[in-house]
Amino acid sequence: MAYSEKVIDHYNNPRNVGSFQKDADDVGTGIVGAPECGDVMKLQIKVENDTIVDAKFKTFGCGSAIASSSLATEWLKGKSLEQAQKIKNTDIVQELNLPPVKIHCSVLAEDAIKAALGDYQKKAIEKKPNPAEAVASS
Amino acid sequence: MKLPIYLDNHSTTPCDPRVLEMMLPYFTEKFGNAASRNHSFGWEAEEGVEVARKQIAHLIHADAKEIIFTSGATESDNLALQGVVEMYREKGDHIITSSTEHRAVIDTAKYLEKKGIKVTFLPVDKAGMVSPDDVRNAITDKTILISIMMANNEIGTINPVAAIGKVAKEKGILFHCDATQGVGKIPVNVQEMGIDLMSFTAHKIYGPKGVGALYVRRKAPRVRLEAMMYGGGHERGMRSGTLAVPLIVGFGKACELCEQEMAAESVRMMKMRDRLQEGIMGKMDEVYLNGHPTERLPNNLNISFAYVEGEALLMGVKEIALSSGSACTSATLEPSYVLRALGVGSDLAHSSIRFGLGRFNTDEEVEYTIDRMIKAVTHLREMSPLYEMAKEGVDLKSVQWAAH
Numbered sequence: 001m002a003y004s005e006k007v008i009d010h011y012n013n014p015r016n017v018g019s020f021q022k023d024a025d026d027v028g029t030g031i032v033g034a035p036e037c038g039d040v041m042k043l044q045i046k047v048e049n050d051t052i053v054d055a056k057f058k059t060f061g062c063g064s065a066i067a068s069s070s071l072a073t074e075w076l077k078g079k080s081l082e083q084a085q086k087i088k089n090t091d092i093v094q095e096l097n098l099p100p101v102k103i104h105c106s107v108l109a110e111d112a113i114k115a116a117l118g119d120y121q122k123k124a125i126e127k128k129p130n131p132a133e134a135v136a137s138s
Numbered sequence: 139m140k141l142p143i144y145l146d147n148h149s150t151t152p153c154d155p156r157v158l159e160m161m162l163p164y165f166t167e168k169f170g171n172a173a174s175r176n177h178s179f180g181w182e183a184e185e186g187v188e189v190a191r192k193q194i195a196h197l198i199h200a201d202a203k204e205i206i207f208t209s210g211a212t213e214s215d216n217l218a219l220q221g222v223v224e225m226y227r228e229k230g231d232h233i234i235t236s237s238t239e240h241r242a243v244i245d246t247a248k249y250l251e252k253k254g255i256k257v258t259f260l261p262v263d264k265a266g267m268v269s270p271d272d273v274r275n276a277i278t279d280k281t282i283l284i285s286i287m288m289a290n291n292e293i294g295t296i297n298p299v300a301a302i303g304k305v306a307k308e309k310g311i312l313f314h315c316d317a318t319q320g321v322g323k324i325p326v327n328v329q330e331m332g333i334d335l336m337s338f339t340a341h342k343i344y345g346p347k348g349v350g351a352l353y354v355r356r357k358a359p360r361v362r363l364e365a366m367m368y369g370g371g372h373e374r375g376m377r378s379g380t381l382a383v384p385l386i387v388g389f390g391k392a393c394e395l396c397e398q399e400m401a402a403e404s405v406r407m408m409k410m411r412d413r414l415q416e417g418i419m420g421k422m423d424e425v426y427l428n429g430h431p432t433e434r435l436p437n438n439l440n441i442s443f444a445y446v447e448g449e450a451l452l453m454g455v456k457e458i459a460l461s462s463g464s465a466c467t468s469a470t471l472e473p474s475y476v477l478r479a480l481g482v483g484s485d486l487a488h489s490s491i492r493f494g495l496g497r498f499n500t501d502e503e504v505e506y507t508i509d510r511m512i513k514a515v516t517h518l519r520e521m522s523p524l525y526e527m528a529k530e531g532v533d534l535k536s537v538q539w540a541a542h
């Protein structure tokens with residue numbers, strides 16, 4: 001299969017490869033996929049005041065999966081949590097010119113974004129005392 | 139050294155220039171139909187075919203009359219299985235084959251299953267070998283055919299064909315062997331190996347695409363086949379259709395060259411292959427050889443590079459033509475069934491690369507490939523979450539993956 005130039009560029013020069021401390025309060029981590037399926041994506045966001053200030057990824061998967069997650073980290077940086085929720089796999093497909101057989105790689109990237117956002121939000125809720133409870137107990 | 143480098147010689151091989159040269163006149167001045175008995179055009183074509191038939195038969199120690207021309211090994215496999223089953227259906231309804239056969243055998247066997255034939259798909263051991271004892275134990279009084287390949291196209295493992303042939307002889311059951319990857323690469327002798335039917339093809343041995351052969355034993359026993367193609371009654375009535383004379387002439391020449399050069403060529407292949415294996419495996423951790431360490435085609439190397447996905451790896455070495463058992467490269471999105479049959483985990487099957495050396499590869503290309511593979515694997519491992527986890531000491535098998 002011939003890859004689009006954008007996929008090749010992300011493959012050769014992946015943006016934001018790396019990891020953040022998983023247990024840091026300002027970090028959200030999403031790990032999706034499984035080794036048996038041939039694809040595992042780890043996507044992490046670092047959040048300040050509801051804005052994603054940094055993002056990193058590591059991906060085990062085909063070139064399109066690598067490019068999808070690399071692109072996702074680029075897009076996430078600077079976005080608010082709300083904006084980040086709106087990133088769709090179809091946007092990735094369009095930007096990278098993915099053929100139909102590679103659509104699932106972009107779906108995985110969307111899942112990874114959602115998982116990272118979910119992880120961050122879960123942590124944020126656990127960290128902050130629930131305001132309603134706080135009132136009730138005072 | 140010229141790029142790209144071709145290292146996918148199990149898939150197909152380039153036509154040897156000496157083969158092409160032999161073929162060319164048969165497209166133009168010697169264009170006759172080998173079945174035309176009444177003029178010199180026909181005689182000339184027939185002579186070309188008969189010379190080729192002898193060259194081909196000689197390479198496998200058969201008689202020229204036992205060679206049936208087909209369009210390739212896929213057709214030969216189909217004709218062997220379907221032709222035998224139809225002809226001997228009254229004697230029994232059971233055939234034995236293995237789980238690592240080429241799709242041309244597996245899918246034909248599955249088709250026959252739908253038609254009411256019972257099929258045993260024998261397992262293979264960790265190195266990909268079929269055990270002759272398993273063959274023996276699978277035989278029933280209804281067994282009419284055993285079909286086991288000579289050498290596997292992915293992992294290169296060579297089966298104990300002669301021992302399986304012996305079992306078949308003892309029990310009086312026909313033995314078909316798909317020798318597509320073996321012929322021309324390793325010595326093949328249908329007498330000593332007890333083979334009754336054998337498939338092979340020209341394009342894997344530096345001949346043209348579109349022509350193959352089915353060896354059909356004529357004596358002890360005389361094998362009969364129901365044809366799949368009806369028509370002019372060519373090829374002893376087993377395969378009608380005007381012979382592809384130029385292709386057949388090329389097939390013959392290709393076999394002749396293999397016979398003359400095999401001894402030296404296989405030594406050269408093995409040297410290059412061993413260097414490739416040592417160069418890659420000696421320099422990286424967590425790389426695994428798939429297939430048999432020694433009972434293997436001289437030109438085959440199949441390696442799994444843990445924590446990196448095969449298609450991504452191929453993309454990293456774009457200027458080298460290779461193939462992978464990864465699901466991402468297959469239409470079915472399933473990883474290689476051959477590797478799975480060996481008990482290789484799905485994760486490592488996704489990470490497998492097949493190197494297939496050939497007549498026209500050089501030592502320089504091998505060195506280049508070693509260097510590029512190491513760089514590409516290192517690049518990908520740096521971005522692999524699995525490699526990171528493994529390095530941190532996480533047992534990947536214990537992780538609850540969000541499978542999809």
Ligand SMILES: Cc1ncc(COP(=O)(O)O)c(C=O)c1O
Binds near residue numbers: 211287289291
């Ligand atoms: C073991 C084996 N059998 C059969 C075939 C099919 O050969 P052909 O391409 O001539 O139909 C191949 C080639 O891929 C093969 O490797």
Ligand code: FES
Binds near residue numbers: 039102
């Ligand atoms: S990860 Fe398998 S096709 Fe992309």
